[in-house]
Amino acid sequence: MFWTADRIYSQGIEQAQQRIYEFFLETVRRQTPDEVLAVFKCLFINFNDQSNPEITAALDQILTAYNEKEFFYTLKRCCYILINNWTVSNNRVYIQSLIDVFKDSSIYKKPTSIKLRTLRIWLQFFIKSEDFKTLKLFTISLNPVSSLDHNWSNRFASYLLTDQYTNPTSSLEQRQAANLLAQEMKAKFQFNLAMYTARLSNHHSSQSKPNNPTSLSSNVLNLVTLMLTKNSVLNCQSQANNFLASIKELTYYDFKVRLLQYLDFSIADPEISETVQTKLHDDLFKLKAEHHDHLVNPYLILKTSKFLISQMTSSDHEHLTELFNILLHHTNPLNFVVLLLKLLLINDAVRSHLELRIALIIKYYSRYSESKCKSVIAFIDMLNIALAVYAGETRYNIVRMHTHETSISQEKDMHQDSQISKFDEKKYRIFSQVR
Incomplete structure (x- = not known):
């Protein structure tokens, strides 16, 4: 097997992502939803989780690589890890709080740090993406009247989730969460x-x-x-x-x-x-x-x-x-x-x-x-x-x-x-x- 620079680089990103996933799996199982949300915000919004320097370093590796696609995938999968675990533990109400994290005004501020600026620009893109719209579908059952700007299509969200649980490129957590919610609807x-x-x-x-x-x-x-x-x-x-x-x-x-x-x-x-x-x-x-x-x-x-x-x-x-x-x-x-x-x-x-x-x-x-x-x-x-x-x-x-x-x-x-x-x-x- 020949080890190229691209392969080594790719493996480094994958290892960084895996550390982040394992961290949130452990955190969501051991800590309260409010504590989990605070950790999530410190890492993905403020990029300043001093209590977990190893995980901040893992995200730093993704930012340093300047790979927007991998950042989006990492962010989405962490969201679905939380959604799945809160669903199992009857804490689904906190899914709305997770969505609300992305309303933080600091996302639109221009920091001096180049990496933090990159992170927040990517967050702004994510908030406007179809991926985020899909994420918000998981709040419909919590507050069907006010969610997603009252669009009539909300009533048929079970169909909109189909692509998420049938798409092999979606993460396992996303497929599981989408399938469960669609079947419930x-x-x-x-x-x-x-x-x-x-x-x-x-x-x-x-x-x-x-x-x-x-x-x-x-x-x-x-x-x-x-x-x-x-x-x-x-x-x-x-x-x-x-x-x-x-x-x-x-x-x-x-x-x-x-x-x-x-x-x-x-x-x-x-x-x-x-x-x-x-x-x-x-x-x-x-x-x-x-x-x-x-x-x-x-x-x-x-x-x-x-x-x-x-x-x-x-x-x-x-x-x-x-x-x-x-x-x-x-x-x-x-x-x-x-x-x-x-x-x-x-x-x-x-x-x-x-x-x-x-x-x-x-x-x-x-x-x-x-x-x-x-x-x-x-x-x-x-x-x-x-x-x-x-x-x-x-x-x-x-x-x-x-x-x-x-x-x-x-x-x-x-x-x-x-x-x-x-x-x-x-x-x-x-x-x-x-x-």
Whole structure:
């Protein structure tokens, strides 16, 4: 092995970082949160932790190397070490105090020390970065009303965290913290939705209405009811089961043909249906065309599902596709939700890919006010409800309370925007239970 100057330099930085990580792991386990915050501030804000000269020297080594990227990584990982440990020890409230450290006015002062000046300039860059925005997501559950400037995208933070826990370049602590918070947010939404629908379907006029976890007003109950109606086109689970049973022993080419039939783009109006199918058909049949004569397998199903989701949302990780705009703005968003849900139900492994694409949509629209994003907000709310009903931890059941009445009628034209049918609260009840 040849030892170059670059390799020796790199190893020196890594060793300095490791000393800092081990120090904060030990400190957060032994000291109170207030004491930990004081140490964190002394090191990263003031660069003057005289009680821990070895750790100050380690940070000095990173500053001397003038490596902004490694400084950011070191700072982030230390933050997530604290967040993880405070979460485990039920001290999550101190996460807000950690964020508040970066509000210190001294960050914007110009010291005479060149190293301290460099440190504070980097801190200013960090505060304006996407990394810091992500860090602030961990305060939403602590104070959802006032956090992050009231942006409507806060309600969908579980999607925004997906990139953090699926990204292999994120530190282990960041992936763990992001995954835990995202799962908690999803579970909380599912619980609130179950409580809301159960209480609302059993609601009496003299009672105050329960809190609605979505922005869909009274349509929530109607939407859940429609999804639970067995003769509805939205009975996606049975359709997915039938589809999976029908593709056994099919070639990949025949699978694609059957897949387009299963997705049934006719749920939109005829013109939209033709446009969507035309845009998807040619590219779909070009995908892995060399495998057309092979038997379809889970890998090809996953690859195809990811491809279709990308075509309907974003195919380049940056811009939204034309198909997305068509499906969102020129038809009922529920039609769009059904297409995505059907793909998820035939292969649950596509979930993280779907969530990453939804996160991209949220980031794209978050620059606009809530009043300008009603369509996309309604779409994400509908998707969340669909995922809770079909792919969540809660089983929903609908019961007709008066047996002499006819069952919920299916609208003759399920292709119109009136898909969220009216629901007579006096005749039916929705019950939920853990699967």
